[in-house]
Amino acid sequence: SSELTQDPAVSVALGQTVRITCQGDSLRSYSASWYQQKPGQAPTLVIYGKNYRPSGIPDRFAGSSSGNTASLTITGAQAEDEADYYCNSRDSSGSHLVFGGGTKLTVL
Amino acid sequence: QVQLQESGPGLVKPSGTLSLTCAVSGGSINSSNWWSWVRQSPGKGLEWIGEIFHSGSTNYNPSLKSRVTLSVDKSKNRLSLKMSSVTAADTAVYFCVRITAAGDAFDIWGQGTMVTVSS
Numbered sequence: 001s002s003e004l005t006q007d008p009a010v011s012v013a014l015g016q017t018v019r020i021t022c023q024g025d026s027l028r029s030y031s032a033s034w035y036q037q038k039p040g041q042a043p044t045l046v047i048y049g050k051n052y053r054p055s056g057i058p059d060r061f062a063g064s065s066s067g068n069t070a071s072l073t074i075t076g077a078q079a080e081d082e083a084d085y086y087c088n089s090r091d092s093s094g095s096h097l098v099f100g101g102g103t104k105l106t107v108l
Numbered sequence: 109q110v111q112l113q114e115s116g117p118g119l120v121k122p123s124g125t126l127s128l129t130c131a132v133s134g135g136s137i138n139s140s141n142w143w144s145w146v147r148q149s150p151g152k153g154l155e156w157i158g159e160i161f162h163s164g165s166t167n168y169n170p171s172l173k174s175r176v177t178l179s180v181d182k183s184k185n186r187l188s189l190k191m192s193s194v195t196a197a198d199t200a201v202y203f204c205v206r207i208t209a210a211g212d213a214f215d216i217w218g219q220g221t222m223v224t225v226s227s
Contacts, residue, residue: 033213035154042203042220043154048213086154090212095167097144097212099154 003091004032004100011106012077020072022087022100030090032070034063037084037102046085047072074105082107110135112204112218120225126194130187130204130218137185138162142207144214145178145189147200155200159207160187194225 004024012018022032031050035043045054047063060075070089074081087100116128130143137143145157158168160178168176177190187204202223206216 030212035214037154042217043214044217045213045215048208048215049210054215088154088156088212088214096169097156097159097207099146099156102153 003098004087004089006085006087006100006103008101009104009106011108012074013108014079015076017073017075018077018105020074020085020087020103020105022070022072023068024089024098024100025068026089026092026098027065027068027070029092030094032063032065032087032089034061034070034072035086035088036081037086043086077105077107079107081105110206110216112206112216114202114204114218114221116202116221116223118222118224120194120198120223121227122195122225124194124225126189126191126198126223126225128189128202128204128221128223130189132185132187137180137182137187140209142211143180143187144205144207145187146203146205146214146217147198148203148220149197149200152200157189157191157202196225199223199225 034047037043051063062073086102091098111133113131120126142159144159160166175192179188201220203220204218205214208215
């Protein structure tokens with residue numbers, strides 16, 4: 001079982017804002033990173049650290065954290081944002097990496 | 109720009125050993141980054157297998173630790189994954205991934221290679 005918990009599915013209307021969350025005790029000590037995965041493709045890093053975006057990731061993607069919960073917010077969701085999103089961080093020991101179970105985002 | 113390319117047999121027999129390699133190009137495996145393997149069973153989520161530094165230091169997923177060995181070949185700039193006693197549950201796409209220098213995010217992914225465990 002994953003030490004990071006995500007909602008299995010979330011939907012958002014085109015152009016609206018959506019928040020995808022990730023909960024886990026390790027998030028009190030370690031930052032979450034977020035990945036976007038489209039069918040048949042490898043995941044792509046979209047947010048890491050406190051709230052950093054790799055080159056090429058649109059600024060509509062933002063990360064935040066409070067207590068044991070990390071969030072990925074997409075402001076003005078686009079059709080191309082429809083994908084699976086995974087969070088990850090170190091576990092409480094710091095020696096292992098863990099993933100959340102993933103959230104399927106549907107853009108309506 | 110660093111690129112990762114996984115390779116290995118696409119079919120492994122049950123109870124056998126899965127062996128994959130990952131060629132690192134556009135950069136050195138001797139960098140300050142750790143390197144990792146992640147897998148994804150069909151229709152399922154991502155599972156971290158383990159990580160390795162160029163010195164040979166490793167950390168493994170506790171649920172796989174008894175069956176997994178990661179290694180580096182600095183002369184060939186490549187990584188290797190061996191998983192023993194495989195079952196159908198090990199059928200998955202296996203990704204080779206670079207970890208950021210900060211040590212907590214997977215910033216560069218290989219395209220992945222599908223491995224099926226079947227007789």
